[in-house]
Amino acid sequence: MPVPETLLALMEPRPLHGYELRRQYDAVLGLRRPLRSGQIYSTLQRLRRDGLVDVVGVERAGGPERTSFEVTPAGAAGLERWFFQPEGIQPYLQPDLYAKVLLAVLTQRDATRVLDVQRAAHRALMRDMTKIKSSPDSRDIDVIAADLAILHLDADLRWIDSTERRLAKIRQDLIG
Known part of the structure; x- marks a missing residue:
């Protein structure tokens, strides 16, 4: 952060x-x-x-x-x-994105937009990783690296969706 x-x-x-x-x-x-x-x-x-x-x-x-x-x-x-700049894709994205969402809520910015921007960046990278997996030229080490990235991205996307559903409560918790 x-x-x-x-x-x-x-x-x-x-x-x-x-x-x-x-x-x-x-x-x-x-x-x-x-x-x-x-x-x-x-x-x-x-x-x-x-x-x-x-x-x-x-x-x-x-x-x-x-x-x-x-x-x-x-x-x-x-x-x-x-x-509104997406975070770099990291193995453990949530700590930075978590803080960014809380700070966006606290400063009364559009936290949904913060999550949407990140979601779009994740989906783009997932598409790239899927292409690597499906390429006939990919080596097994490339495929397992792509699998690892996809699974992390998928978990992050589930967290983004879950957080978006809770934004009203988060606002209440932070600013009343």
Whole structure:
């Protein structure tokens, strides 16, 4: 899961400082994808350097300074591209897609579209793998590799369908 896009998605609804961002991250993704505090602050600095977030306030409430950041139009545009770009096909896709779906719901994006884009990418790759299996020139090692890919893709497609059926409940769980 790319940390910059994750932080942008969490900050998009409203400006956050690092501590709030960490709390939000832990509440949504922390149990499944731990993130060190240092990663948050170093990523915020890179996002600021790259013009994807701006500082909107600095407060001191009896402790260290808390700098609040908001997503810039360039950051929002990059986040929009990321949401609707299919993930690379990996043996274990769900952790990244899982996080992307939750973040899409949280930022009130079209999570169904996120799933549809991924479903289309999976089906295209399944067609390619099926061609490999049915080719008279395919070696057994090519066929079993294609079988493995097809079975993983099929499992991912079942997960995508199941998740799509649960989107209303997921929305309720995340944003009430």
